[in-house]
Amino acid sequence: MTRQIYMDNAATTPIKKEVLDAMMPYFTEKFGNASSVYRVGRESKKALDESREKVAKSIGAKPKEIYFTGGGSEADNWAIKGVAFANRNKGNHIITSKIEHPAVLNTCEYLEKEGFEVTYLDVDEYGLINLDELKNSIKDETILITIMFANNEIGTIQPVKEIGEIAHQKGIYFHTDAVQAIGNVAINVEELNIDMLSLSAHKIYGPKGVGALYIRQGVKVHPYMHGGAQEKSRRAGTENIPGIVGLGKAIELATNNLEEHNSKLLKLRNKLINDVMSKIDYVRLNGHPEKRLPGNVNFSFEFIEGEALLLSLDMVGIAGSSGSACSSGSLDPSHVLMAIGLPHEIAHGSLRLSLGDFNNEEDIDYVVENLGIIVNRLRQMSPLYEKVRGNA
C-alpha cells in the first residue's frame, strides 16, 4: 500500500487519542443536558465549566468571557455582525483586510448590503497589512477592526498587538480570527489588546463543529442565537458537551505542548522549504519568510497548475492543498495569492503543505523526493516550460 502522508493540517487535523478519550463518556453515560438539575445534568455542567476555564486560560481570558460556538465561522459571524448591529448608533464603518477567511469577507459583504461601509486593507507581497494604511482608514464612524491573526493559506502572522493598540487609541473594537494561530502561537488577549477572538477545535486536534468566541467583558455585542438562556442568553441552544469537552482538552494539550510543537514544526518546515527551494527550479515561497506559522509552507511552482500537482501528489499518498482556480472551480486563483500580487499564471501553480504533530523528517524526505519527480513530469508536459527551456 502507498505510504499516506497528511500535510493539510490547516484544513483540519485528526483528533488526538487523549481528546477522543476525554469526549467519549459524554456521548454515553454522561449524556445529561447541562441545564438539568439532576446528577447527570450537573456532570455535563461541570464539564462545560471546566472546558470554559481551559479555553480561557489558554488565551489569558476570564472564563465568563468565553462563549462556545459551532465553529470558527460562527464565531467570526457573531463577532462581526454582533458588533455591527449592536453599535450602529455609533457608526457603520468596519475595517478588515483583503486576505481574510471567507467567514469574515462574506460576513462583511453581507453587512455592506445591510448599509454598512467596509474598508478592505491591501497587503504587501508577504501578506502583511500596513499599519499606516490602517490608521488612515479609520473614520469617526469606525466601530470595528477585524484582522486575522495568521493567514490560513500563506501563514503570515499580522502585527496583532499593534493593530489592537491602534484600535483602542480610537475606541474601536478589535476582533481577530485566530483559527489558524491557536495552538501555533502564544496568545494573551490582554497583552495583545484583543477584544474578540475566534477559534476552532478541529484545527488543534479536536472535533469538528465546535469553536469559541472570546468576548472581552463590556464589549457591546448582539446575541448570536435567540432561544434559551445558554451561554448567558447570547448563544442559545443545548450545549454540545462532547464537542466542548474535546475543545477544552485539545486546547489544553495545545497550550501545554506549544513550545515542543513549535520547535518540531519549525525544524520540519525549514527543512521542507530549504530542500524544495534547493532541489527544484522556478519555485517561489509565498508568505512571510519569518513571520509565518510554524507549520505553514506555501509554494508556487511555475509552469504547472496546482490541481494537477495535487492529484499527482495524491497518487503517491500525499495530501496537500492548492489555491489554484481549477481546484475550486472558480475563475480566479485564491484571493490571498491575488492580494499578495502574484500573477495569475504563478498563482495557479500554488501548493500549500501544512505540517502537524504527526509529521516527521521521513515525511519531508518522501514529499520532497516525490514533489521533484511530479513537478518535473508536469513541466515536461507544459508548453510554458517548453518556452523557458527554449530561451535558456
Add this chain to the structure above:
Amino acid sequence: MYSEKVMDHFSNPRNVGEIQNADGVGEVGNAKCGDIMKMYLKIDDGIITDVKFKTFGCGSAIASSSMATELVKGKTIDEALGITNKAVAEALDGLPPVKMHCSVLAEQAIKSALLDYSKKNGIQIKGLENFDPNEDAHDHGDHE
C-alpha cells in the same frame, strides 16, 4: 469527482510531446486562466498520421488533451473537425460541469492546429471559416 478514465489519461497521458516540423501546430487558452493546450499534427494525404500535445492545466485539461489526441489519430481532416468537446468528454466517461471548458479547449486545439495546417498549405478547410483560436473557452460554463 473524476471518472477512472479521466484519472487514467491524467496519470498516463497518451501522445505527450512535440512533433518536429509538424504540419499543423495549434495553441489555445492562456496562462491567466490556468489552461494552455498546444497540439502538433502530422498530416499525410489528408490523414492525421501522428499527433502530440503539451498542456499547462488541471487534471481534466491534461486528460482532455490526451483523449483528444487519441480521437484524432488516423482520422481524416473532416473527421477530426467533427470531434466535438462533447465527444471528448463522453470518451472520458464525463467531466464535472465546471470542467467542461477543458474539453472545449481540446476541441479548439484540434481546430487551431488544422487552421495552421490550412494556412501553411494555402488551402481552405470547410468548417474552419469562422473559427477563432483566440476565442475564450474558459468560462467554466455549460458547454455540451
